Amino acid sequence: MSMQRRIPRAGGTRVKRALGVQAALEWAFRVEKAQLELPPPQDVSEEGFGFGLEYVLMQRAALGCKADGGQHKMGSYTHADAEVIAAIVAGMPDSLGGIRMAIRVAELARAGLTPDWMPGAMPRCVPVETRRNQHGERAVTEVVGTERVLHRGRWRSVDVLVCRVTWRPHPEQIKSARRGYHNWWQALDWLQDGLATSGMLREVEVTAPMPKVRPWGN
Incomplete structure (x- = not known):
């Protein structure tokens, strides 16, 4: 101007x-x-x-x-x-x-x-943390407990996994x-x-x- x-x-x-x-x-x-x-x-x-x-x-x-x-x-x-x-x-x-x-x-x-x-900003639910390997980028999970499940007639202990998420950009x-x-x-x-x-x-x-x-x- x-x-x-x-x-x-x-x-x-x-x-x-x-x-x-x-x-x-x-x-x-x-x-x-x-x-x-x-x-x-x-x-x-x-x-x-x-x-x-x-x-x-x-x-x-x-x-x-x-x-x-x-x-x-x-x-x-x-x-x-x-x-x-x-x-x-x-x-x-x-x-x-x-x-x-x-x-x-x-x-x-x-x-x-x-x-x-x-x-144009729109909040998206995304993983808090990700890691990249030969298979690509994956969300990081963590163990928060165990559960016993019946699988093929046998009881097994399995880990309970969670993926922590957040909003980006935050509202x-x-x-x-x-x-x-x-x-x-x-x-x-x-x-x-x-x-x-x-x-x-x-x-x-x-x-x-x-x-x-x-x-x-x-």
Whole structure:
């Protein structure tokens, strides 16, 4: 994905570049190399609901004092809108994961990735342990007791064998991956609303398209 540094004007009016929230995040962190500058922790006596727009406004004011428009790049330009996006990500509310989620959102955007929700994963019952010999791969069994059986008119003692099994991938592993995706999606939903309504982006317009809320379809 690429974006011009300067967005042309049409009839004297600035034309904004429309981007979905995920594309806007990837532009800010991957293309513009914006850095996630996290604010200091709140006073422990305060209720933690993120850092709000006050911090973002402070970041914007700081940006206005920079000759090259960027706080973090040495000798190169970081678009001011990218810095604002990074500042709003840093204000992720605690109810959505706070600083931890802000870091995750930024890292995924910088890598151009979507959280792995384990597409196509289906739990299968498989042996806990297998061994391979000249006859192929076989499940490992163990003796758990003996039984007496009547065979051809004679009583014999035979071993009772069991094969220990497990689920792979485990259903809880799949649930955890999809819960992580859903938490990321909720964070992007909050960011989409904040970026679209903040009025702080000068050359970028964050539009409504979002990643699928449940790509696994059930």
